[in-house]
Amino acid sequence: MCDNGLVPKVVDHEGRRAELAVALWRVALRDGFDAVTVRSVAEESAWSAGALRHYFPDKTTMVLFAIDFVVESVRRRIGDANAAAGALTPQLVQDHLEQFLPLDDERRLESEAWFALVTLAHRDPAAAERRTQVDDLIRGAVESAVAALEELGALGAGRTRAAETAGLHALLDGMVLQLLARPPRLSPEQARDMLVRHLAELRASGPGV
Amino acid sequence: MCDNGLVPKVVDHEGRRAELAVALWRVALRDGFDAVTVRSVAEESAWSAGALRHYFPDKTTMVLFAIDFVVESVRRRIGDANAAAGALTPQLVQDHLEQFLPLDDERRLESEAWFALVTLAHRDPAAAERRTQVDDLIRGAVESAVAALEELGALGAGRTRAAETAGLHALLDGMVLQLLARPPRLSPEQARDMLVRHLAELRASGPGV
DNA sequence: TTGATTATGACACGCCTGTGTCAAAAAAAC
DNA sequence: GTTTTTTTGACACAGGCGTGTCATAATCAA
Numbered sequence: 001m002c003d004n005g006l007v008p009k010v011v012d013h014e015g016r017r018a019e020l021a022v023a024l025w026r027v028a029l030r031d032g033f034d035a036v037t038v039r040s041v042a043e044e045s046a047w048s049a050g051a052l053r054h055y056f057p058d059k060t061t062m063v064l065f066a067i068d069f070v071v072e073s074v075r076r077r078i079g080d081a082n083a084a085a086g087a088l089t090p091q092l093v094q095d096h097l098e099q100f101l102p103l104d105d106e107r108r109l110e111s112e113a114w115f116a117l118v119t120l121a122h123r124d125p126a127a128a129e130r131r132t133q134v135d136d137l138i139r140g141a142v143e144s145a146v147a148a149l150e151e152l153g154a155l156g157a158g159r160t161r162a163a164e165t166a167g168l169h170a171l172l173d174g175m176v177l178q179l180l181a182r183p184p185r186l187s188p189e190q191a192r193d194m195l196v197r198h199l200a201e202l203r204a205s206g207p208g209v
Numbered sequence: 210m211c212d213n214g215l216v217p218k219v220v221d222h223e224g225r226r227a228e229l230a231v232a233l234w235r236v237a238l239r240d241g242f243d244a245v246t247v248r249s250v251a252e253e254s255a256w257s258a259g260a261l262r263h264y265f266p267d268k269t270t271m272v273l274f275a276i277d278f279v280v281e282s283v284r285r286r287i288g289d290a291n292a293a294a295g296a297l298t299p300q301l302v303q304d305h306l307e308q309f310l311p312l313d314d315e316r317r318l319e320s321e322a323w324f325a326l327v328t329l330a331h332r333d334p335a336a337a338e339r340r341t342q343v344d345d346l347i348r349g350a351v352e353s354a355v356a357a358l359e360e361l362g363a364l365g366a367g368r369t370r371a372a373e374t375a376g377l378h379a380l381l382d383g384m385v386l387q388l389l390a391r392p393p394r395l396s397p398e399q400a401r402d403m404l405v406r407h408l409a410e411l412r413a414s415g416p417g418v
Numbered sequence: 419t420t421g422a423t424t425a426t427g428a429c430a431c432g433c434c435t436g437t438g439t440c441a442a443a444a445a446a447a448c
Numbered sequence: 449g450t451t452t453t454t455t456t457g458a459c460a461c462a463g464g465c466g467t468g469t470c471a472t473a474a475t476c477a478a
Contacts, residue, residue, distance in 0.1 A: 032332035038436065048457040050439095059436065118386070119328050123241035128391055135394060167403055170395070171376070174383030177327070182337055185344060186379070194376055200416030207409030247466065257427040259469095268466065419478100426473070435464075443456070448449100 017055050020045055021066040025109060033116045036063065063120070064130060070113040071134055074099070078141065090154055090199065093145050097195060100138060100172055102179045103188045111176050142169045149202055158206030171198060226264050229254055230275040234318060242325045245272065272329070273339060279322040280343055283308070287350060299363055299408065302354050306404060309347060309381055311388045312397045320385050351378045358411055367415030380407060 023045035028036050038059055042049040056062035078099055085092055102111035114134065121131035143165045149155045155164070175194065178185040186194075232254035237245050247268055251258040265271035287308055294301055311320035323343065330340035352374045358364045364373070384403065387394040395403070 034332055037434080039434085042457095049436095050457040050459085051455085053437075054455065054457095115331075118390075121390070122324075123243055131390070132392070135390070163403075163406065166395070166399065167380070167406070170383035170387055170403065171380050172383065173386050174379035174381065177382050177386065178379055181327075181330070181340070181344070183341070186375070190375065194372075194379065197372065197376070197416055201410065204413065204416060207406055207413060246464080248464085251427095259427040259429085259467095260425085262467075263425065263427095421478085422476095424473105424475080426471105428471095429469085431466105431468080433465080433467105436462100438461080439459085441456105441458095443454105445454085446452095448451080 013055060017065060018069060020047075020052065020055060020062065021069040024062065024066045025070070025113070028116065029109060029112060033112075033119070038062075060124070060126065064126065067113055067117050067120075067127075067130060070110055071137070074110050075137065088148055088152060090149070090152060093148050093152075093154075094195060094199060096141065096145050096148075097168075097172065097199075098192065100141070101175060101188075101191055101195075103191065108180075111180055114176065115180060138172070139165065139169055142172065146202075149199070154199070154203050156203055156205040158208060159202060164202060168198065222264060226274060227278060229256075229261065229264060229271065230278040233271065233275045234279070234322065237325065238318060238321060242321075242328070247271075269333070269335065273335065276322055276326050276329075276336075276339060279319055280346070283319050284346065297357055297361060299358070299361060302357050302361075302363075303404060303408060305350065305354050305357075306377075306381065306408075307401065309350070310384060310397075310400055310404075312400065317389075320389055323385065324389060347381070348374065348378055351381065355411075358408070363408070363412050365412055365414040367417060368411060373411060377407065 020041060024036055024041045027040050027044050031040070038052055039049050041062070042052055052062065056065065078096075081096070081099070099107070100111075102108040117127060117131050117134060120127035122128075143161065146155065146161050146165045146168065150161060155161075171194075175186060175191050179188070179191055229250060233245055233250045236249050236253050240249070247261055248258050250271070251261055261271065265274065287305075290305070290308070308316065309320075311317040326336060326340050326343060329336035331337075352370065355364065355370050355374045355377065359370060364370075380403075384395060384400050388397070388400055
């Protein structure tokens with residue numbers, strides 16, 4: 001393309017995409033996910049609608065990128081926390097699991113993104129596949145939390161890692177849903193309490209032992 | 210209007226509305242809730258789009274009616290089961306709670322309706338109010354289940370009705386979400402097991418006792 | 419049969435959507 | 449300044465949406 005040595009204007013495509021993703025989530029959180037259109041994101045980001053097409057071939061790609069963008073930030077945060085973690089303690093496990101609950105603005109955005117993905121997955125096969133990946137990510141984090149409890153000797157007799165992971169995962173999903181509801185059906189304090197109680201529960205022997 | 214004693218043609222409005230609601234859910238289950246439009250419901254019900262306006266002033270009213278239609282059928286089914294119930298047993302409590310899980314086609318429709326309501330409530334205040342009512346209905350049913358366990362002496366020491374109700378409600382919501390996922394993250398058998406285990410858990414003493 | 423009254427549904431209007439097109443602006447090497 | 453390439457964004461198009469309008473069909477008492 002540049003056989004003659006001329007160098008064209010270059011822009012940071014990835015950076016621009018990230019900027020657009022942020023604008024998209026601003027719209028989604030303010031006006032609801034259905035208000036996310038090519039035009040609304042364009043206006044929010046102060047660019048023209050046509051310009052968006054130079055970074056995303058279509059709307060679906062844009063939305064999925066925005067979702068991946070958030071998922072990646074969650075992954076990074078969790079990774080950082082793991083790296084910075086000192087001695088394994090029950091409190092650490094609790095903190096680890098709380099990363100998936102919308103207990104502050106940052107995590108509320110992430111939970112909203114998760115919910116948007118769940119909704120989207122209901123009609124779009126591509127989004128459904130993405131949802132499975134995200135669910136696997138959460139499932140893995142929950143499983144490692146349960147494994148940590150086991151290592152700490154905080155997993156009661158008669159409890160299997162698989163069963164407790166599945167149960168805890170379902171509980172977390174439900175809690176997110178109720179924390180996200182407007183008006184909220186669960187306060188952050190109640191949610192934390194619920195998690196504390198559940199982890200304490202896992203300390204005792206399982207049912208039928 | 211009928212001063213001269215003439216009686217115009219009469220139709221069963223409520224029956225027609227019910228028929229349209231059924232058609233709406235057929236569309237929603239087959240093509241996704243976003244495929245529900247005035248035109249698609251009209252085609253599904255083999256009526257003209259304009260005809261629908263004679264039974265619902267607008268689309269929102271139609272959708273909310275369809276949701277209420279399902280909620281009412283749930284309420285009726287639960288009420289019938291309660292009336293027909295014999296002696297209070299743990300199995301009865303289990304059955305009662307399973308009514309809220311999408312374990313067969315009928316209850317899958319109901320759960321889909323619930324999920325559609327949750328989604329809708331995210332953007333529409335009227336739907337949000339409806340969602341609160343439905344959540345209260347579920348919450349009440351869960352609470353009465355916990356109360357039944359207490360009566361049966363199947364609620365361990367150190368467990369409060371409020372806390373266990375909230376926890377069980379969140380767990381159920383999460384289970385529904387995972388049962389509804391495609392591909393399902395939870396099989397009906399796993400879901401039933403999870404519920405059995407949770408109820409058995411409630412039999413034991415609570416954490417910290 | 420007739421006439422009053424409602425039920426019905428075809429049609430069109432305006433809006434918003436995603437998405438192509440294409441001329442103009444911008445940037446960097448010469 | 450000139451030239452070449454990429455970036456940019458205004459514009460238009462087709463399609464689907466919710467929702468009004470209004471002539472026609474259907475119904476039943478007289």
